[in-house]
Structures are given as structure tokens and as C-alpha cells.
Amino acid sequence: MAATRSEARLRRRSQAALPRSFYERPVTVVARALIGCVLAHGDCAGLIVETEAYHQSEPACHAYVGYTERTSTLFGPPGLAYVYRSYGIHALFNAVCEPEGVGAAVLVRALQPLAGQALMRARRGVSAELALCSGPGKLTQALGIELAANRCDLREGPVRVLGRADGADSPRVAAGPRIGITKAAELPWRFALAGSRYLSRPLPASGLARARHAR
DNA sequence: CATGGGATTGACT
DNA sequence: GTCAATCCCATGC
Structure with a gap:
């Protein structure tokens, strides 16, 4: 199995899968910490540039x-994938957070493609790199993540999340209100890599100032 | 068992 | 800017 150029690039950008303890923290902390990490599936991977936090305490x-068959994944152990179908069409990918018994997860909303762009283009049916993973439904389509990935252990795959490379600068992270929701819309629980061109939408101008804290 | 509402996207006015 | 596509699931009769 020969190492491809993109695999080599991926190794420079990231390292090992994140431990369970990484996810077993307040969900807004994890949402911020995931910026700059890598989401990978098969030959495709991307830098996480946009996330949102969701917690059982807000509607x-x-x-x-509460606990239902659908939400059982959210209440399960941290570090698993929660994948669900949105609007009957799209699969949305989340990482389950907080201790087991607490329902919370981080939605990954956008990636900067790092590997497997040709396959991403084929799956998405578009050529512009900026359009490959700039939305929560787009990135799952680009990476080939479907509902079968629900409950997948993110340390083991097939869907994996890798930590930031050693020595990499901490990314500047901006915060703002979450997108596309009608309830609890005021919470600044959306996080993004400051200045990234790969976001699903730009952040409000006040984002960097608000980034200082949430929760 | 019928119904209604989405953590979205892309096409169209 | 508006709007339909399309399916899973929670809720209520």
C-alpha cells in the first residue's frame, strides 16, 4: 500500500486520534478545541474549520x-459519531461529547479539504474546492459519510478525528450564533477558524471579540 | 397509525 | 430573495 502525496500531507497536518478524555468535557470547550483538527474517512480528509455545540439543556x-432511540447516541459514551438525516436529504456529522449520560455533541459544519479532493469532486458533482465541504451536508457527501457511521468510534474509524500536529500554532477561533435553528438561537455556540475561506457562511463581525468565551 | 417539523442545499424569481 | 426535495423520528390521536 503505497503512501500517496495527500497521505503524506495529512501526516504533517495532524497526528493521532484524539482520546476519549478529549470529548469528555463541556461541549462548547470541545467545539472550540476541534477547530484545526482533522476529520477523515477513507482516502478523504479535511481540516475542521467550523463547528457548533449542542447540549441537552437547550431546545x-x-x-x-430526553432519552429516545434516536438520542441514545447523544447520551452514550463520548468520542462516538452521531450521524442523522436532515431535511430528508443530508447526513449531518457530530462528535458526541460530555460524560456518558449527558446528551451533547459537536456538529462539524465545514472543512478545508486536505486529501482526496478528486473523490470529493466526484461525489459532490462540483469542481470548486471552496464548494466541496463548506456546509454540514456538503462535507458528509464529499467524505462519503452516511447514516451507517452513527455510533462509529472516532478513535478507530471508519470515520476518524485526528488531533492537531505537534508544534502547530493554536488557531485563532471566532464565535457567533448557530445557523439554521429557531430555538436558543441567541447562544454564541458556533465556532470558526478566524479568516478561513472554507466556512459555510461568514461569521458576524463581532465574532473574534465574542470568541473569548461561551457556555 | 397519521402528522408535522426540521442542526440543508441548490435551483429559480 | 423564495421554495421544494425527501426521510427520519417524536408526538398525539
Whole structure:
């Protein structure tokens, strides 16, 4: 199995899969910490540039309704994938957070493609790199992540999340209100890599100032 | 068992 | 800017 150029590039950008303890923290902390990490599936991978936090205590979170078959993943152990179908069409990818028994997850909303761009273009049916993973439904389509990945252990795959490379500068992270929700829309629980061109949408101008804190 | 509402996207006015 | 596509699931009869 020969190492491709993109695999070599990926190794420089990231390292090992994140431990369970990384996810077993307040969900807004994890949402911010995931910026600059890598999401990978098969030959495709991308730098996480945009996330949102969801917690059982607020009504925008699926876990708000309590423990059901659907939300059981959210209440399960941290470090697993929660993948669900949105608007009947798109699969949305989340990383389950907080201790087992607490319903919370980080939605990954956008990636900067790092590897497998040709396959991403084929799956997406578009050529512009900026359009490959600039939205939560787009990135799952580009990486080939489907509902079968629900409950997948992100340390083992097939869908994996890798930590930032050693020595990499801490990314500047901006915060703002979450997108596309009607409930608890005021919480500044959306996080983005400051200045990234790969976001699903730009952040409000006040984003960097608000980045200082949330939760 | 029927119904309604989405953590979206892309096409179209 | 508006709007339909399309399916999963929570809720209520």
C-alpha cells in the first residue's frame, strides 16, 4: 500500500486520534478545541474549520427531548459519531461529547479539504474546492459519510478525528450564533477558524471579540 | 397509525 | 430573495 502525496500531507497536518478524555468535557470547550483538527474517512480528509455545540439543556439540541432511540447516541459514551438525516436529504456529522449520560455533541459544519479532493469532486458533482465541504451536508457527501457511521468510534474509524500536529500554532477561533435553528438561537455556540475561506457562511463581525468565551 | 417539523442545499424569481 | 426535495423520528390521536 503505497503512501500517496495527500497521505503524506495529512501526516504533517495532524497526528493521532484524539482520546476519549478529549470529548469528555463541556461541549462548547470541545467545539472550540476541534477547530484545526482533522476529520477523515477513507482516502478523504479535511481540516475542521467550523463547528457548533449542542447540549441537552437547550431546545435546539436533539437530546432536549430526553432519552429516545434516536438520542441514545447523544447520551452514550463520548468520542462516538452521531450521524442523522436532515431535511430528508443530508447526513449531518457530530462528535458526541460530555460524560456518558449527558446528551451533547459537536456538529462539524465545514472543512478545508486536505486529501482526496478528486473523490470529493466526484461525489459532490462540483469542481470548486471552496464548494466541496463548506456546509454540514456538503462535507458528509464529499467524505462519503452516511447514516451507517452513527455510533462509529472516532478513535478507530471508519470515520476518524485526528488531533492537531505537534508544534502547530493554536488557531485563532471566532464565535457567533448557530445557523439554521429557531430555538436558543441567541447562544454564541458556533465556532470558526478566524479568516478561513472554507466556512459555510461568514461569521458576524463581532465574532473574534465574542470568541473569548461561551457556555 | 397519521402528522408535522426540521442542526440543508441548490435551483429559480 | 423564495421554495421544494425527501426521510427520519417524536408526538398525539
